Amino acid sequence: MNAPVKIETTLKDWETDQEVRWCPGCGDYAILKAVQRTLPELGADPANTVFISGIGCSSRFPYYMESYGFHTIHGRAPALATGTKLANPDLDVWLVTGDGDGLSIGGNHMMHVLRRNVNMQIMLFNNEIYGLTKGQASPTSREGTKSPSSPLGSVDHPANPCAFALGAGARFVSRGFDVSKKLPEVLKAAHAHQGAAFIEIFQNCIVYNKDVFEAFAAPKGAEEHQLWLEDGEPMLFGSEKTGGVKGLSFDAERMAFDVVDVNGDDWQVAGVTRHDAKNRMMAHLLAEMPFGPYPMALGVLYDDPRPTFESAVIAEREQASSGKVANLAKLLASGQTWTVDGTAQDPQ
Known part of the structure; x- marks a missing residue:
């Protein structure tokens, strides 16, 4: 495998002549722009880049990227x-899927691309x-979600995409959300x-699940x-970094985090834990x-590389x-073969 040659492009070089058709206000617009802004910063080459999607709103993505693309069938994009x-x-492969496409009919395929560790970026x-398909409950819908398929409220316990990815053996697991200015850094x-x-991207569905992530x-x-x-930095949160996450020790049943108040720069006094991106147990707890x-x-919950599937193949x-x-x-x-001489035989 050859190292990719970096080239200079702009956002415009990654935009197609296709009309972008999502519902007005859909979070997919913001994700599309984040990706189109990020690729020039990576030095990515449109001629060496391919976006592969399944079925769903997210899966229109390849039409809007000026690169190679493949709009495949429901749940089978990982295959x-x-x-x-x-x-x-040598291709730079980006897989685009949704919580329905990637975790319901495509859950089995998603599991195997993660455990095999095929070198690609997976945006869910x-x-x-x-x-x-007009607002039915998906594998990640919260309990009580009212929809055409669950008019009285969903009784399913929702799947957690990052926990699923870690359980499947993923070596890189991260999170962002559609309108975040930090999403390009995650990408x-x-x-x-x-x-x-694996990148879980929370995305606002303006029509069927509006503002569910607003908090x-x-x-x-x-x-x-x-x-x-x-990685390596204290787990502080809030605009003024006045909140911190502190790791608790094992007890007889569990290991967990606690939230603590932080005064000024005294995060060490408060016992705030540093994030360790190679700590798989910590990643599970965070997920x-x-x-x-x-x-x-x-951001990046877990990042601990190992040899890729294609390198082994x-x-x-x-x-x-x-x-x-x-x-x-x-x-x-070779093997058992025979020759037909082609001579016509008289059936008599």
């Missing part, structure tokens, strides 16, 4: 993306609802990771409830930390073919 990466490991837009961190990089993801005023994680009593954990291919000469005719004639 197509894996095949693309194996066929051409989570609006906690099925938007394209850059995912791109720098060699392996399957921590509003454009303004929600900073008090955002814990932006930085499942309930919002309300705690702030929403955002390539090494295996090279080992299998070492010292051998390709000969298709010989291969076809």
Whole structure:
């Protein structure tokens, strides 16, 4: 595999001539612009970049990126993306999916692309609802969500995308939200990771699940409830960093965090824990930390690379073919074969 050649582009170089068609006010617009702004900063080449999606509102994404793209079938984007990466490991592959597409019919495929550690960026837009099919409850919909499929309120316990990714063996797990100015930094961190990089992006569905994330993801005023994680830095939150997250020790049953007040720069006195992006247990706790009593954990929860799936496959291919000469005719004639001479036989 060759290192990608960085080139200079602008946001305009990544915009297509297609009319962007999401509902007015949809969070997907903000995510699209964040990606289009980020790629030039990465030095990405449109001719070496491919966006692969499944089915859903999020899956219109490839139409709006001036690069290669593949709008695939429901839930199967991870399988197509894996095949693309194996066929051409030098491609920069971005997988785009939603909470319905990626965690319901596509949950099995998502699990395997994560555990295999195929080198790609996986953006899962989570609006906690099925938007394209008119507002049914999705795997991430909260208990009590009223929808066409759950008119009395959903009784399902919702899936947690980041916890799912960690459970499937992902080596990079992160979170952001659609209108956040910090989303490009999360995308850059995912791109720098060699392996399957999972990014949950909270996305406002203006029609069927409006403002469900408003408490921590509003454009303004929600900073008090955002814990932006930085490796090696204390876990402080709030506009003035007056809140902190403190790790509690193991007891007989569990390990958990506690929220503490911080006065000035005395975060060490308050016992605030430093984030360790390579600590898998800490990542699990952050992923499942309930919002309300705690702030929403955002940024890179976990980043601990290991060899990628395609590098192992390539090494295996090279080992299998070492010292051998390709000969298709010989291969076809090997084993149990027979020859039909073509002479017409008289049925009499």
